[in-house]
Amino acid sequence: MSRRPLELAAEVMEKLASIYGVSELIEVAHVHISGVSYLTIGDAGLEFLEDLASKGTKFRVSATVNPIGFDLEHVEQLKIPQDFVNKQLRILNALKSMGANLILSCTPYEIIDLPPGTHVAWGESNAVIYANSILGLRTNREGGPLTVLAAILGKVPKYGLHLDEVRKPTHLVEVKYSQPLNHLVASALGYIIGELVVTGVPLIRGNIIKYFSESPHGHELVKLFLASLATSSQVNRCIIPNLSRDYGGEVPSKVIEVEEKDIRKAIDELSSGATPDAIAIGCPHCSLKEVMLTYKILEREGIRARKLFLLFTSRRVKEELRRLGVLSKLSERGVLVCADTCIVVSPIVRTLGIKVVMTNSGKAAHYLRRMHGIDVVLGDLYDCIKEVRNGA
Template identity: 45%
Template sequence: MYLTSEQEKMLNGEHGEVLEKMFRLLVRLGDIYGADKMIPVGSVQVAGVSFKSIGMPGLEFLEDYAKKGATVKVLTFLNPAGMDMENWKDLGFPEDFAEKQIRVMNAFREMGIVVTSTCTPYLAGNLPGFGEHIAWSESSAVSFSNSVIGARTNREGGPSALAAALCGATPNYGLHLDENRKPNLVVNVNAELQNNADFGALGSFVGKIVKNKIPYFTGIKNINTDQLKALGAAMAASGAVALYHV
């Protein structure tokens, strides 16, 4: 894999322990998928935000990196947390859980991450451009950014997304490449779809069948942005569709 001189410095630890570990993770990920180089990303969305998901090991990991001065290089948002951060008491969340969830959010905040927790970062100020390379985690957001906006991202895990945010780059493989964005399955739609629920039902059905393929839909005459979102989110949930064409 080709690395720039600056990237080689990160890999060799010249920019500190945190960036060395994070960049080494990206390099290994790139090696697994045959990436030829690293590419800069315009924004990141990090998953693994709920304390219920990451537990004490994840919390300690985040606090350790924040304490060591880890700072993101690009605009970075978070996936939803494990509770309502403002009304957790009224909703009956245990104080012990809430205390740890707040620590998780504080650690992310110290790293320069926008702690707006959302599945739709493109509606909250993180709107990528057409063709822009990004590193997002949430399945429906990945689908929307690839399919509707025309940005380029793989479906990142929490660690790889955080690494991309801290290093400002991601391996050049998968849906970042033109040849991997072509449809490989055609879905002919004969039914008349009228509302968001119809498109969600279609997406749920198709996702179960196509798994992680890239479907091309024919026969859809009119579709708005909310319906595109419903279609993509359902396919990402019932299957693993990260890109579709209409």
């Protein structure tokens, strides 16, 4: 790459604008960079980022960064090869030298506070859909390289979800399900709605909404639901009345009904009957509340993990757990708390020889099958925790 990064970024954004048929670029207040694990971007991505950094590139806007391939604290335990570690650290150094904020989490919405209506450029599908659906932030689903270029230029083409008319609901989804919503159902429901809607802005209606807005763990249900929805579709905004901050009250005429049998079908699609040899929760990264809930269940039931129990969260939550003294207690219970990474973008499925993973996340279930080619069992958080009681 012989050209100046700023010129390169400007050319990319202008050409993109022209293929989307718009003439304007819009300034963004924040960028969330995805595509940073060495597992997914390989030498190609590493060389691109180092190339940019070597030219003295500095990001124009504040930029946070998605998870990488490991938690530095557990490199040996997770058997991460030295070459992988070195190359991953080179990626981080390049991003840091350009001014990135290394939160290494897929939940920037729990870390960064921005007012509704703010235009941002986020990669990472679960963050994008949460930003548009709940926070009223405006972003399209940007790809890895584009987020880096957006941080350099500070602008993106003004199309898609940056525009008012594209943010209105396109499908009314009537959910006919009367039982309480748990992690399993939230994941499966998001997945099936994504498959049915494919692209557009669904508006959710039905009894289940109260679990999102009233349950003490509603935020965690919303995260799992939206992450699954974005995984099975190109949907980047979903309106949940009472929670979506910038919903204007429009109701679309196109109606889709989802019943219990559809949810069952999604569970069957995502879940096998195999016996798990590892449990993984935290896709998206667990909030502090979710970790504490897991901890309380383990304590209450007196469970000590007899198989690999991986819990993924942000560095910020992990530090908080350390401060509260919970990190060591989780470790005593056999839970390996990993920050900075997740089961999908880490090579640990291969390095630890994991064959079957049980998870509460529809997104993880989808990608573990497709990217890592392993069997998955989808279950509620409670069932995942109970599963660790059974020896491997």
